[in-house]
Amino acid sequence: xxxxxxxxxxxxxxxxxxxxxxxxxxxxxxxxxxxxxxxxxxxxxxxxxxxxxxxxxxxxxxxxxxxxxxxxxxxxxxxxxxxxxxxxxxxxxxxxxxxxxxxxxxxxxxxxxxxxxxxxxxxxxxxxxxxxxxxxxxxxxxxxxxxxxxxxxxxxxxxxxxxxxxxxxxxxxxxxxxxxxxxxxxxxxxxxxxxxxxxxxxxxxxxxxxxxxxxxxxxxxxxxxxxxxxxxxxxxxxxxxxxxxxxxxxxxxxxxxxxxxxxxxxxxxxxxxxxxxxxxxxxxxxxxxxxxxxxxxxxxxxxxxxxxxxxxxxxxxxxxxxxxxxxxxxxxxxxxxxxxxxxxxxxxxxxxxxxxxxxxxxxxxxxxxxxxxxxxxxxxxxxxxxxxxxxxxxxxxxxxxxxxxxxxxxxxxxxxxxxxxxxxxxxxxxxxxxxxxxxxxxxxxxxxxxxxxxxxxxxxxxxxxxxxxxxxxxxxxxxxxxxxxxxxxxxxxxxxxxxxxxxxxxxxxxxxxxxxxxxxxxxxxxxxxxxxxxxxxxxxxxxxxxxxxxxxxxxxxxxxxxxxxxxxxxxxxxxxxxxxxxxxxxxxxxxxxxxxxxxxxxxxxxxxxxxxxxxxxxxxxxxxxxxxxxxxxxxxxxxxxxxxxxxxxxxxxxxxxxxxxxxxxxxxxxxxxxxxxxxxxxxxxxxxxxxxxxxxxxxxxxxxxxxxxxxxxxxxxxxxxxxxxxxxxxxxxxxxxxxxxxxxxxxxxxxxxxxxxxxxxxxxxxxxxxxxxxxxxxxxxxxxxxxxxxxxxxxxxxxxxx
Amino acid sequence: xxxxxxxxxxxxxxxxxxxxxxxxxxxxxxxxxxxxxxxxxxxxxxxxxxxxxx
Numbered sequence: 001x002x003x004x005x006x007x008x009x010x011x012x013x014x015x016x017x018x019x020x021x022x023x024x025x026x027x028x029x030x031x032x033x034x035x036x037x038x039x040x041x042x043x044x045x046x047x048x049x050x051x052x053x054x055x056x057x058x059x060x061x062x063x064x065x066x067x068x069x070x071x072x073x074x075x076x077x078x079x080x081x082x083x084x085x086x087x088x089x090x091x092x093x094x095x096x097x098x099x100x101x102x103x104x105x106x107x108x109x110x111x112x113x114x115x116x117x118x119x120x121x122x123x124x125x126x127x128x129x130x131x132x133x134x135x136x137x138x139x140x141x142x143x144x145x146x147x148x149x150x151x152x153x154x155x156x157x158x159x160x161x162x163x164x165x166x167x168x169x170x171x172x173x174x175x176x177x178x179x180x181x182x183x184x185x186x187x188x189x190x191x192x193x194x195x196x197x198x199x200x201x202x203x204x205x206x207x208x209x210x211x212x213x214x215x216x217x218x219x220x221x222x223x224x225x226x227x228x229x230x231x232x233x234x235x236x237x238x239x240x241x242x243x244x245x246x247x248x249x250x251x252x253x254x255x256x257x258x259x260x261x262x263x264x265x266x267x268x269x270x271x272x273x274x275x276x277x278x279x280x281x282x283x284x285x286x287x288x289x290x291x292x293x294x295x296x297x298x299x300x301x302x303x304x305x306x307x308x309x310x311x312x313x314x315x316x317x318x319x320x321x322x323x324x325x326x327x328x329x330x331x332x333x334x335x336x337x338x339x340x341x342x343x344x345x346x347x348x349x350x351x352x353x354x355x356x357x358x359x360x361x362x363x364x365x366x367x368x369x370x371x372x373x374x375x376x377x378x379x380x381x382x383x384x385x386x387x388x389x390x391x392x393x394x395x396x397x398x399x400x401x402x403x404x405x406x407x408x409x410x411x412x413x414x415x416x417x418x419x420x421x422x423x424x425x426x427x428x429x430x431x432x433x434x435x436x437x438x439x440x441x442x443x444x445x446x447x448x449x450x451x452x453x454x455x456x457x458x459x460x461x462x463x464x465x466x467x468x469x470x471x472x473x474x475x476x477x478x479x480x481x482x483x484x485x486x487x488x489x490x491x492x493x494x495x496x497x498x499x500x501x502x503x504x505x506x507x508x509x510x511x512x513x514x515x516x517x518x519x520x521x522x523x524x525x526x527x528x529x530x531x532x533x534x535x536x537x538x539x540x541x542x543x544x545x546x547x548x549x550x551x552x553x554x555x556x557x558x559x560x561x562x563x564x565x566x567x568x569x570x571x572x573x574x575x576x577x578x579x580x581x582x583x584x585x586x587x588x589x590x591x592x593x594x595x596x597x598x599x600x601x602x603x604x605x606x607x608x609x610x611x612x613x614x615x616x617x618x619x620x621x622x623x624x625x626x627x628x629x630x631x632x633x634x635x636x637x638x639x640x641x642x643x644x645x646x647x648x649x650x651x652x653x654x655x656x657x658x659x660x661x662x663x664x665x666x667x668x669x670x671x672x673x674x675x676x677x678x679x680x681x682x683x684x685x686x687x688x689x690x691x692x693x694x695x696x697x698x699x700x701x702x703x704x705x706x707x708x709x710x711x712x713x714x715x716x717x718x719x720x721x722x723x724x725x726x727x728x729x730x731x732x733x734x735x736x737x738x739x740x741x742x743x744x745x746x747x748x749x750x751x752x753x754x755x756x757x758x759x760x761x762x763x764x765x766x767x768x769x770x771x772x773x774x775x776x777x778x779x780x781x782x783x784x785x786x787x788x789x790x791x792x793x794x795x796x797x798x799x800x801x802x
Numbered sequence: 803x804x805x806x807x808x809x810x811x812x813x814x815x816x817x818x819x820x821x822x823x824x825x826x827x828x829x830x831x832x833x834x835x836x837x838x839x840x841x842x843x844x845x846x847x848x849x850x851x852x853x854x855x856x
Contacts, residue, residue, distance in 0.1 A: 095842035119837040168829050176822045
C-alpha cells in the first residue's frame with residue numbers, strides 16, 4: 001500500500017483516503033492529499049501519469065515550513081517593471097516535477113513568468129508585487145510537497161558560470177577551426193602521396209596557418225598561460241607539455257610553409273581541441289556535482305523571532321546581536337548560541353555534539369546554535385552574533401582543515417615533472433647530433449628534433465588521466481555516487497582506514513521500540529495505548545517512537561488530557577480519568593510510583609522508559625537506535641579488502657562499543673568532540689594512513705575535511721555535504737562499496753593508460769631520434785595512441801552498480 | 803584552378819564564420835545553461851492552455 005502522491009509505503013494508522021470517480025485513492029498524510037487535490041483541481045492530473053521518480057517520498061520538512069514575507073522580500077529584486085525572486089526547489093527529481101511547478105506557480109494571479117532550471121532545480125519567478133507576495137508563491141510550492149528556499153547568486157558561482165561559458169566558446173572556436181583545417185590537411189595528405197602543385201600547396205598551407213593561429217593563441221591560451229606559470233615556478237606541468245607539443249609543431253609548420261617541407265598544423269590544433277574537450281567535460285561533471293551540494297546549503301541562514309519591547313518581529317539571523325531576546329518554539333532550531341531565560345525544554349544537540357539523546361535545559365543553561373528545541377517554547381537571550389556561533393566556528397575549523405590540505409598533483413602531472421625536461425633534453429641532443437651528422441644541414445636537424453617532440457607529444461599522456469576519471473565519475477554519478485573531483489577517486493582507491501560516525505550514519509539516529517516488558521497480568525497493547533495517549537504530538541524522539549509504534553501496530557490511542565512535559569524526565573497526563581506517567585525510572589520514582597523493578601537488565605546502546613498508571617508501574621519499554629541495513633555488508637567488504645574500520649561518536653562509550661562489537665569493528669571510540677574527531681583523524685594521517693571518513697551532521701564537518709576522503713551520506717546536514725568530497729545521493733552505505741570499487745577500477749585504467757602512453761613514447765622516441773620517423777607518421781601514431789587510451793577509459797562506463 | 807580553390811575555401815570560411823557567430827551568440831544568451839529541460843518542454847502538450855485559448 002503506497003501513497004498515491006509521494007509513493008512511500010503508508011505506515012499503519014496513517015492512511016488518508018480520497019474518493020474520486022469510483023476509485024479510492026490512498027495517501028500517507030493530509031499534506032499529500034492536499035497536494036493531490038491542488039494538482040487535480042488545477043487540471044494537471046497528467047503529472048501522476050508522466051512522472052518518473054526513482055525514489056519515493058518527500059523531504060522531512062515538506063508541508064511544514066511556514067513562510068514570512070519580511071524575510072523573503074529581501075530576496076526579491078527588480079526585473080524590468082516587475083519583481084522577481086530566485087527559488088531553489090528541493091525535491092525536484094524528474095522533468096515532470098519541473099513541469100508541474102512551472103504550471104502551478106504560473107497559475108497564481110500576479111505571476112507573470114516561471115522558469116525552472118532542471119539541472120539546478122532553481123526557479124526564477126517574475127511577478128507583480130501589487131498582486132501577490134513572495135510568501136504566497138513559496139507557500140504554493142510548499143503545498144505541493146516541495147521545499148522552496150530563497151536563493152542569491154554567490155560571487156563564486158557567477159565566476160564559475162563565466163568560466164564555463166568561456167571554456168565553451170574557446171572549445172567551440174577550436175572545434176570549428178580544426179574542422180576547416182582538417183579539410184586542407186586532407187588535401188595536403190593527398191598531395192604528399194600523389195604530388196601537388198607548389199602554388200596550391202602553398203595556398204593550402206597559408207590557409208592552414210590562418211585557421212590554426214587562433215586555435216593556438218585564443219583557444220589554447222589557458223594552456224599557454226599555465227605553461228608559462230609552470231616555467232616561472234620551475235614546476236614542469238601538463239600544460240607545459242601541451243604548450244610545447246602544440247607550439248613546436250606550429251612553429252615548425254610556419255618554418256616549413258616558407259622554407260618548403262611538410263606542415264603539421266593539424267597536430268597543433270588537434271592537441272588543443274581534444275584537450276579542451278576533456279576540460280569541458282570535466283567542468284560539466286564538476287558543476288553537476290557541485291549543484292547537488294549547493295542545493296543543500298543554507299543550514300544556518302534563516303530567520304529568528306525577536307522581541308522588540310513586547311512585540312515579536314521576524315528578523316534575519318544575521319541581524320541578531322548579543323543581548324537580543326528571542327522566542328524559540330518546539331521543533332525550531334536555535335539560531336544563535338545563547339542562554340535560556342524562561343521556560344524549560346529538551347534539546348536535541350545531535351547536530352552539534354553527536355549526542356543522540358535529548359538533553360534537558362532549564363533557566364540559565366547554555367544553548368548551542370543549530371540544535372533543535374524539542375518540547376517547550378522558551379525565551380532565549382542571545383550570547384553572540386550568528387557569525388560567532390558554534391556552527392560558524394565549526395565552519396572556520398573546516399576552512400582551516402581544507403587549507404591545510406596539500407595541493408594534489410595528478411598522476412600525469414607528477415609524471416610530466418621528469419618527462420618534460422627529458423623530452424626537451426632528448427630533442428636538443430637529437431638536434432646537435434643530427435646537425436653534426438648531416439654536416440651543417442640545419443633544416444634536417446631541426447625537423448628530426450621536432451619529430452622527437454611531436455612523437456613525445458603528450459596527447460595520450462594528457463588524455464590518460466582525465467578521460468579515465470571522467471568516465472569513472474560519470475558512471476558513478478549515474479549510480480548515485482558523486483565524486484567532487486578526480487583526485488578524490490585517486491585517494492579513495494588508496495584508503496587504508498575507514499572511520500565511521502555512528503549516529504545518523506551507521507544507525508538511523510531515531511530510536512524504535514524493540515521490547516516491552518509488562519508487569520504480570522498487564523497487556524502490552526494497553527501499555528502502548530496509554531503511552532501513545534500521553535505522548536501524542538510529542539517532538540521528543542522517544543515520544544515519537546512510542547507513537548509510531550502504536551500507529552504501525554494499529555493500537556488505538558485516545559488523546560490524553562492535561563499533558564505536562566517535564567524536561568529531562570518524562571510526560572504526565574490523564575487518560576480515561578486515570579493519571580498516567582511515562583519517563584525514566586528516576587522520574588517515576590520521584591512521582592511516587594511503586595513497583596518499579598529495581599534492576600532492569602538491558603544491553604548497552606538502548607534507552608529504557610517506564611510507564612505507570614495511577615501510581616503503579618505497568619511496563620518498561622526498551623528502545624534502540626536501529627542500525628542501517630546496509631552497514632554490516634559495507635564493514636564486511638572493507639574487512640575483506642584489508643581496510644581497517646573505526647567507529648567514532650559523540651555518544652556514550654558503552655553504546656559506541658556495543659555497536660562496534662556488533663558490526664565486527666575492532667575500535668569504537670565514544671564521547672569525542674567534533675574537534676577531537678578531526679584531531680584523531682589527523683593523528684591517523686600522521687601515521688601514514690589514508691583515511692576515509694563517513695559521516696553525517698555538523699559535528700562531523702571538521703572530521704570530513706581532515707580526512708583524505710570525506711563522505712557525507714545524503715539527508716545529512718548541509719555543511720557536512722559541503723565539506724565532503726564524496727556524496728551518496730541515497731543514504732545507502734552499500735553504494736560506498738560501489739564507489740570504492742569504481743575508484744580502484746578507474747585508477748587501474750589510469751595506470752594502464754599511462755603505461756601504454758609511456759611504451760608508445762619509449763618505442764617512438766628512439767625511432768624519431770634516428771630520423772626514421774617523419775612527423776607525419778609521428779602524428780598518425782599519436783592519434784592512434786590517443787584512440788587506444790580513450791577506448792580503454794570508456795570501458796569503465798560499462799561498470800554499473802549492483 | 804588555383805583561384806577557384808581559394809574562392810571556395812574563402813566561401814566555406816565565410817559560411818563557417820556565420821555558424822560560429824551563431825554559436826557564440828547562443829552561448830552568451832545562455833542556451834547551453836540547461837540542456838536537460840528543453841527536450842522535455844517540447845513534448846509537453848499544454849491541453850489546458852489550448853482549452854483556455856479556444
